[in-house]
Every structure is written in structure tokens, then in C-alpha cells.
Amino acid sequence: MIKYYTALLRVNQLFGGRVLSDKDKSATFRAGVHPPQSKSPSKSEQIRVMPAPETVYISLSQHLGKPAVECVAVGETVKAGQKIASADGFISADVFSSVSGKVTAIAERETATGYAKHIVIENDGLNECVEFTPLTDPTPSEIKDRLRESGIVGMGGAGFPTAVKLSPQDKVDTFIINAAECEPYITCDYRIMLDYTEQFVRGAVLLAKAAGLNEVIIAAEDNKTDALEKVDAFIANSSLPVRTVKLKAKYPQGAEKQLIYAVTGRKVPVGKLPSSVGVLVDNVHTALSAYLAVTKGQPLYKRIMTVSGGGIKNPANIWVSGGTTYNKIIEFCGGLSEKETVKMISGGPMMGFAVDSDEISTTKTSSCLLLLTKDEAFTGSPQPCINCGKCAKACPMRLMPMYIDKFALAGDVKNAVKYGALNCIECGSCAYTCPAKRPLVQSIKRAKKRARDLGVK
């Protein structure tokens, strides 16, 4: 029986399954794609601080859930770190000013994903800060309160309020820090692990403590071995309850469900949250922000961002004040290069949002600004599907994207859902690998929305 089981495991490994109990090998999940890493432009750039611009446009919808409600009026003077909008409801987060100055307007503005109310603040250049109150030796509930008061949200992209995430209804036993950073180009998490090792690890321990857990697992892809070694060295000296896990460099290794499977071997059931299998996952930058919020008292009003791509002169990892417009960031990074930029992307190249204006401002979740040239970005038109099934082979959720695409385009939502439209994590592996270059994610998103509107399950 045991022999049979080991044989099965070997077969599982042959077909790209998770590697169990073998320390030398990197854990992973089944399927996925291998896009070029493209991390070299910004990988070796140390994190620098970008000075706050003259005007910041701070969005009130920087997180998942309801937009925050402004608590300052036009004409009022604010300080950096002052709360300017308060959370509206349970799943929402406070918003803080990133500069000191005068509120000049509160208006609708374009964001990367649509429109939202923004607070416009004119920077007076004095850089006055509100007084921060550090916590010493806090209890879990104190940490959670502090996270809520500091407006901390998941900074990997979704922006789910962290305090809510750390109080799950199910019993949890594992806390994972997602340092996979599987998206090409982005290097901000990698740089945080190198440049702010201590703060980041201590922040992770604080987050675990808030959830009532004693151990932290830091999981990173094996292309970040140097960062992992630095973290390991720090852990060895500090005797904190942290261990690291090496993952295979593969996309989408950082997708929550795939990461949990790679690290723990547990499968998150369809339509359920990770806490249903007793796991909590948080991002590297969230841990750093938690550290700053708890031990320094600094709320979340600036973040580290990667600026990369062939279109920018000096790729960089920079501290950006919340609400800085993209054109100011491009200016700070030496402007555009000679190569023509054809796509500007807020976020990574696989899941980010293409934007058409450089007047859009950063939020708590903008991890990357990409300027892609014609060689890098895909701008062609789709061809007919040849039914090759490469999308189904690449799908980490084991769906059938070609059928979802077909049914979505025909308006047949019921069949699109049958082939798994609602389980799609929108990672883009299918469209990346498609020989006919079909926009599969787009039609799956459409099918999802139609299914939700019609109530098809």
C-alpha cells in the first residue's frame, strides 16, 4: 500500500504535481505558464524615495468594498497621515492624506478601472506630519484595531481590508506570506525582502499574532533565492517563529489557491475562501505596512512601487505618496525612453489594467507601473480558435477556456458556467498561451458578469 502510494507520488511529480516532503525541490501546482521573467531592469534598483508632488489626487475607492466617505471639506488644511476619509461599512478602509497642504477639490476622476471620487490636495511643501503613536507589545485585538485605524488593506492587488481578513469565521492554523511575485516585471516585493528584511519579517509575525497564530511561512519563487537567503539569515539570528518555503518559478504561483496548494497541499473548495481550509495568506508589502502601522504608528498613505518596461528610461523601485499621478512618476524615473510606448499598464503585464491616460493617480494597491513597447506588449487582433486545447492545459484551475469563450460570445451563459466560468481566477495563462491570440480572459470576465447579473450558478 505504501509502495503504491509512493509510486503515485512519483507519477504526480512527473506530471508537474506538488512536490511533497523533498526539501531540495521547489513546491508548485499543476499547469500554468512560463512567461519571460523580465525582472532584470528593476531587480537591482534599491528602493528610493520619490518626493511628494505639488498636487495629489487621492482616490476614495482604493480597496475592495464600499468607497470611503470624505471627512474633510474643500479649503481645509490637512497634514500628512491625517485621516481624510473614513471607512463606510464593514468591508471598507480609511484613507489618509499623503502630503500636508490644502484640500482644493473633491471630484470624480478617472482611475485604472473606472471612475471614483478623489480628494485633491495642494502640497504646501512643509511636509508636516500628524503625531504617530507607536504600540509596544500589543495584544491581537490591539493589532487588529491598529490595522483598521491605519487603513491597511491587502496590497497585492485585491485590496481586501486586512483587519477583516485576520478575523475569519473558520478556525485557521497556517499563516502564509505570499512572496511569490509571479507576475513578470514586478520587483517591489523582492526589493522589500532585501531592503527591509527585519521590518517585513517582524510585520509578518505581527499579522500572524493578530490572527492568533504562532508560525509564519514565507513562500517565494526560486528566482528570489538571494532574498530568501537573507530572510533565512535574519530568522536564524532573531529566533522568530518563521520559516521559508521555496516555490517553483511559474505563473501563477502567487495566485492564492495555487499558493496554498503548493505550500500546504490543501485545496480550497470552489467558491470558498482560503480560511475554509484553515489558511490565511497575506502579501509582503502588507506585512511591511503592518509593521510601520503598529510599531511606528504610521498609517498607510504611501507605498513601494515598481516602475519598469522598455518605455521608461530608468526603471526603479520607489516609495510613492498615495495619489501621485503617473506622469510625475515617469518624470521622476527619467522620462520616456526613445522606444515608443504602446501600452501603459497599472499593475503587472498578466493581470494589470491598461490605461489610456497618465493623469491617473496611484492607490494603496498600485504595485507597478509598466510602460511596454511594441516588442513587449501584444497589440494584434485575434484569429479563429483552432481548438488546440493549449488553454485548457495551461489553466491552473483546470477549466476549459475555449468553450467558455465560445459560449460567452454566443451569449449562452448557462453552458459557459458549466465549463467553469465562475471559477476563473483571471490569471491570463490561457490567453498568454493561445496560438490564435484570442482575448479569452475578456470573454470569461464577460460571462462571469452576465452569470452574476442573471443569477446563474
Next chain:
Amino acid sequence: MNNLTVSASPHITNKSNSTRNIMLDVIIALLIVLLAAVFYFGYHVIINAAVCVGACVGSELLFCLIARKKFDKEGVKQSSIFDLSAVVTGLILALNLPSKTIVKGWDLNIYQKGYDALSTRAVDHIIFSFDTVIICIIGSIFAIMIVKMLFGGIGKNFANPAVTARIFLMLSFGLSVVNTAGVGLAASTGATWLASDKSTGNQSMFLNYFLGNRGTAAVGETCMIALILSYVYLSARKVIDFRLPLIIIGSAAVFSLLFEGFYKGSAAKIFNNMFANILSGGLVFGSVFMATDYSTSPNTFVGQVVFGVGIGLFTMLIRVFTGMPEGMSFAILLMNVATPLIDKYIFPKPFGYVKPEKRKKAKDGKQDGKAEVKA
């Protein structure tokens, strides 16, 4: 900053992976087989291939122009001929036909008087076979116009165009085969091993069959070395799933053992026949090039197992229990038609799938509860 493109994610793509590149890989693999066919059957094969490719590309272009009602440069640019799938169809069709043939009632071939090298009898050699050229053109038009384009072009065809055209030609013209292979070893003439002397196989015969030194109905299916080379190439380039041809050939071997044993008896003959069944006829060629056609094979591995075993089963049923020597093309066509059905019922469970019993119970419980409240 004015010419920014806005589109849905992902914004990068695997540029080396395009429809045309896939077709180019298939063409390279087919050229290996074509080379072997030219080596054994002479220049006739090149003429057939050129005619088939030309007729396939031409009829696809014509269809596109008529369908779009654009008869200018723009129309040609917009047509689907540049994905090279018509070239692949043409090559497969040419490799599925005899090098030269005489159609009953036509006989437009050009002959030259000569002697047979072996028997020193006076025979007429065919120098140029108009019959084959006409058959190539008819087959190409049928494959592209009727089987492929009428159903919506690439990816929408219900059956493999080349297979269907081959069956169409076989049934309509009753091709009398004049294929002679005669290089090195003793030349053999006639249809396939299956038709004539299936049970008389000996070692030199196996070697000849492996090298491809034999007469056959289709020039492409003779040389095992070329076929294995192209199979390895296609598998290494990940154009085809390497498992599907193995499943087909493996299941054909198993069914051959079963049926022949059930039918004929004698143990030595059974194994002999199994190798004969695998090496001869279109089994290997069909399983590498025609059964792996994307649009007419299932998309899941389990589906492909059903598909492959089905092809093996039907091929052997036809070969053993019917009067026809060749069953591969019919088996592929049958399973092509069954593919939508296979894909309808066999599709992967999503990651983290929960067994439906639990859901059903939960649902039933709720419904019962509701019913009680109502009552």
C-alpha cells in the same frame, strides 16, 4: 503618450506560439515523410504534393474571396490562407494517395515502353499520370471547400479534411493502385500487406515494412523511420500530445490480438498479424498526423483516451471482420464525428471541486425544509 492601446489583460503573449508556427511545425514533420515517399516512389510524389497544395490553397482563397465578395488585394490579405493550414491539408492528402493510378474509363496517363527490372517482361511505365493529378485536384477541392470551409473554416470542421477526402476518393473512384517500391531489397507490388499476404510475414518482410520498402495505397504511410522521426519532432515541439498516437497504436495492437485470436487461432500467426497490423496500412501515419488534428480530437486527456481507443477498436473491427483491407480512415472519421459528444461529457473538474453528493444533500435538505414550512 497618445497612441496607447487599451485592452483586457494579459498584455503579453507567447509570441512563438501562433497558429502559423504550429502549422509550420506540422509542415516540417510532413516534409520528412514526403522525402521518404519521394525516395521510394519517385518524382510522381512531388507532382502530387505540389498539385494538392496548390489546389488546397487555391480553393481556400477562392472560397474566402467569394464569401467576402472582395476580389482585390485586400481580399487576399484578409483571407485565411496565410495560417498555412491549407498547405498542411494538401500535404496530408498527397501523402494519402498513391503515387500514380489509373482510373477506370479515364486512362489519360502518358506511358513509356520498357522492361520490368525483375521479371524482364515488357511493361509500360507511367511517365506522367494525369489521372492522379485530376484526382488530387478533386480531392483537394472536396477537402477544403466542402469539409473545411462550408463548416466555418479552420477549427470549425467536424472531420479531418484530408481523411474525408481520402475516403471520398477511395469510394468514388475505386483507385487501382500502381505503386511500385523497388529500392535495394526485393520489390513488392500491390495494395497493402493487409489485402494480400497478411499471414506470410517473415523477418525480411518486417524489415522492409519498417524501412518502407513496399507497395501501398498511400505513399506517406510506408516508411516507419520517417514517421517516427516526425512523431518525435512534433512531440518535442509540443504540437501534438505524445500520448495520443501511443494510445491509438497500443489499443490497435491489443484489439488485434483479441480479434485475430478469436477469429483465427494459431498463436504464432496472432503475433505476426499484430505486427503486420501495426506496421502496415495507415495506422501510424493516421495516428501521428490525422487523429491528432486539433479541431477534430477531444481536448482533455481522458477524452483523448476514449478517442484513441475508439480509433484502435474501429480500425481493427474493420480490418478483421470486414472485406476492406484498410480501416484507419473510417475509424478516424467515426471518432471525429463522436468528438463533440466526448467533449460534452468528459471535461475536467475544476481545481478544488466538491463532490456533488454533498451539494445535492444540502440542497435536498433545504428544499425539504422549505416544503415543510409551506405545508
